[in-house]
Structures are given as C-alpha cells and as structure tokens.
Amino acid sequence: MIQYFKNINHQTIAVDKPEDGVWVNVLPPLRQEEFSNLSEELDIPIDFLTDSLDIDERSRFEEDDNVRLIVIKTPTENNSFNESDAYYITIPICIILTHNQIVTVNSFENPAIKKFLNSFQNRHPDKKNMMVLKIIEKIVQNFLEYLKQINQQRNILEQKLYDSSRNEHLLQMMRIQKSLVYFVTALRSNELLLMKLERSSFLSLNEDEKEYLNDLxxxxxxxxxxxxxYTNILSSTLDAFASIIANNQNEVLKRLAVITIVLSFPVLIASIFGMNVPSGFEHSPYAFYIVVFVSLLISLAIGWLFLRKKIF
Structure with missing residues (x-):
C-alpha cells in the first residue's frame, strides 16, 4: 500500500499522486507491481525499494543516479505466535531522497512512522535533511520507550521469580533477553550509520542540522x-536464579538421601527378622513389638544425629 501526504498550511493532506514536495509512505501489504510502478514513476532504483523486505538488512547509506538511500533499524513489537520468540525485534526502514520527494518504505507496521505522520503538519517537505533527521529522532525515541517497557517487565518478572521459580517466568525472561540482543545489535549499527553521516557530505547538512544530528x-x-x-542486569539475574535453583535442587536431593538412609535401617532389621531362620523370637508374643521398637529407636537415633550435624 502506498500513501501520499502533503503539508498544506500546516495540515497533513492525503493526495492521490506523488507531486513535488510530497511524502511517499510505503506500507504492508507490499506488492511487486507497486514497487515497479513507483520505481518508474519516481525514477528510483528498484533495489532501493526492495531492500526493506530483508529483515536482516544492515544500517547503511548509498547513492545511485542522484537518488539517496538511508537504511536504518527501528524497533517494533513481535507479533509471532511462537512463545519462545523475542517480545521485540528490529526491522529496517528505507528512507529514499529523490529529486522532489522523500520516500519511506516499511516492511512492517512502524510506530516511528506513525509518530512522524502525527507531526508531519509541522514539517517542511522542502527541507528533506531535517525530515530525515526527524524520522531518525522518532526511531531513537521508540528505542528508549521500548527499553523502559522492557525494564519494567524485567522488574515484574524478577519479583515473581523471587516468590516462585516457575519455568514460565524464566522463559519470559529469556524472551526479554532476546529482545535486548536485537536492540543492542541494531543500536550499534545505527550508531555507526549516524557517525558516518556526520563525517561525510552525503546529506550536505548545514550547521544547525549537524548540531541536531550530533544530538541524535x-x-x-x-x-x-x-x-x-539492562542486558548485563538480566544476564546476572538469570545466572543468580540458575544458581538458586541448582542449590534448591541439591537441598532436596540431600534431604531425600537422608530420608533414604533413615528408612534403610528399619528395612534392614525387618528383613533380618523376616528370614526363615531361627532368631530366638519365634515363640515370643512380643517379637513384633520388639522389632518395631528397635527399628524406631535406631531411626530416631540416626535422625537426631543428622539434625545435630545440620545435614537435614
């Protein structure tokens, strides 16, 4: 789907064709024929439009026939139904500067573009560099907002893990960890891109725009x-809980071993007196009670010994 927006008297107006000074926004569902038509109509290399379809596309910029392309990573919520996937992923967004228009291509629903659309009435389409910087600003803001949400989720799950170490909570922590891995990788790539833009003359920034880019x-x-x-905190938390779970498991196994030892002596005594050999108690009416009493006495003695040694 292709949208065309124009800023007229500080109002965002949707138009039907890519006029001069129009912002062209390409959204899913994406169709090859739309890419082909847009490429011919705006004289854009087809590769510039299809690069956003690759979710692993790296952050970069390039120029071809005076058409400039900037690919930058942006965060978004993961709508996957797989319970082991990350809560958030990063996707590429293509910003294309033609002779008369600015084009953005998104392979997924992009919160940064939505924010930019809400503030488009305050933009000046003739100042393409500033529009690019404003889109990048929305992307950075999204990263910061999602990181705060991730930290809040981590705090809630950590408190739940203190109360009960359930596998469900640990799996949720792992999904958060995967999200942070995506964020760290994308932010490093974006940082290199922004620093290259600052050092190069790709956008031909003026002094005010350079200062704005430096703030970004x-x-x-x-x-x-x-x-x-947050990644380091989460890794330390998971390692700590892994140690706690292993320690609790060792405690349970130790108690089971003590119980097994305590119960093995009554079983041994009962087995001895249950053998089909003379024991001296064949005709005694108290034989059963004597065996039970001796077994209990030995079990209590061994249990008391373990408690004294603080083994149990």
Whole structure:
C-alpha cells in the first residue's frame, strides 16, 4: 500500500499522486507491481525499494543516479505466535531522497512512522535533511520507550521469580533477553550509520542540522548504553536464579538421601527378622513389638544425629 501526504498550511493532506514536495509512505501489504510502478514513476532504483523486505538488512547509506538511500533499524513489537520468540525485534526502514520527494518504505507496521505522520503538519517537505533527521529522532525515541517497557517487565518478572521459580517466568525472561540482543545489535549499527553521516557530505547538512544530528548521536548512544546495562542486569539475574535453583535442587536431593538412609535401617532389621531362620523370637508374643521398637529407636537415633550435624 502506498500513501501520499502533503503539508498544506500546516495540515497533513492525503493526495492521490506523488507531486513535488510530497511524502511517499510505503506500507504492508507490499506488492511487486507497486514497487515497479513507483520505481518508474519516481525514477528510483528498484533495489532501493526492495531492500526493506530483508529483515536482516544492515544500517547503511548509498547513492545511485542522484537518488539517496538511508537504511536504518527501528524497533517494533513481535507479533509471532511462537512463545519462545523475542517480545521485540528490529526491522529496517528505507528512507529514499529523490529529486522532489522523500520516500519511506516499511516492511512492517512502524510506530516511528506513525509518530512522524502525527507531526508531519509541522514539517517542511522542502527541507528533506531535517525530515530525515526527524524520522531518525522518532526511531531513537521508540528505542528508549521500548527499553523502559522492557525494564519494567524485567522488574515484574524478577519479583515473581523471587516468590516462585516457575519455568514460565524464566522463559519470559529469556524472551526479554532476546529482545535486548536485537536492540543492542541494531543500536550499534545505527550508531555507526549516524557517525558516518556526520563525517561525510552525503546529506550536505548545514550547521544547525549537524548540531541536531550530533544530538541524535548522543541520544542513540544513551539508548545503546541502557540496552547494554539492562542486558548485563538480566544476564546476572538469570545466572543468580540458575544458581538458586541448582542449590534448591541439591537441598532436596540431600534431604531425600537422608530420608533414604533413615528408612534403610528399619528395612534392614525387618528383613533380618523376616528370614526363615531361627532368631530366638519365634515363640515370643512380643517379637513384633520388639522389632518395631528397635527399628524406631535406631531411626530416631540416626535422625537426631543428622539434625545435630545440620545435614537435614
């Protein structure tokens, strides 16, 4: 699906064709014929439009026939039905600067583009560089917001794990850990992209735009640092709970071993007196009670010994 938006008197107006100064937004579902038509109509290399379909596409920029492409990673919620997948993933978004338009291509629903659309009435389509920087700003803001949500989820699950170490909670922690791995990788890639944009003349930024880009680099570095901190905290938490679970398992096995030892002596005594050999108690009316009393006495003595040694 292709959308065309124009800013007229600080109002976002949807139009039917890509006029000059129009923002072209390509959303799923994506069809090859739409890509072909848009490529011919705006004179855009077809590869620039289809690069966003590869979810593993790296952050980069390139130029072909005066058409500039910027690929940057952005976070989004994972709608997978697999319970072992990450809660959040990162997807590429393509920002294409043509002679008269700015084009964005998304392979998934993108919260950053939605935020940009809500503020599009305040943008100036003729200032393409600033529009690109504003889109990047929304992407960085999304990273920060999702990282805060991840940290809140981690705190809640950690408290639940303190109360009961259930596999369900541990699996949820692992899904959060996978999300953080996606975020750290994407933020590092985006950081390199932004630093290259700052050093190169790809966008031909003026002084104000360079200062704005520098602020975005700082914000992206902050998001990367937060992601690294949360990853380290989560890894330490999982290691600590793994040690706690292993220790609890050892305690249970130790108690079972003590119980087995305590019960083995009554079984041994009963087995001895149950043999078909003379024992001296064949005709005694108290034979059964004597065997039970001796068995209980030995079991209590062994149990008391274990309690004294703090083994049980």
């Amino acid at each position: 680099i700082v914000d992206n570095s902050q998001a990367l640092e937060m992601a690294n901190i």
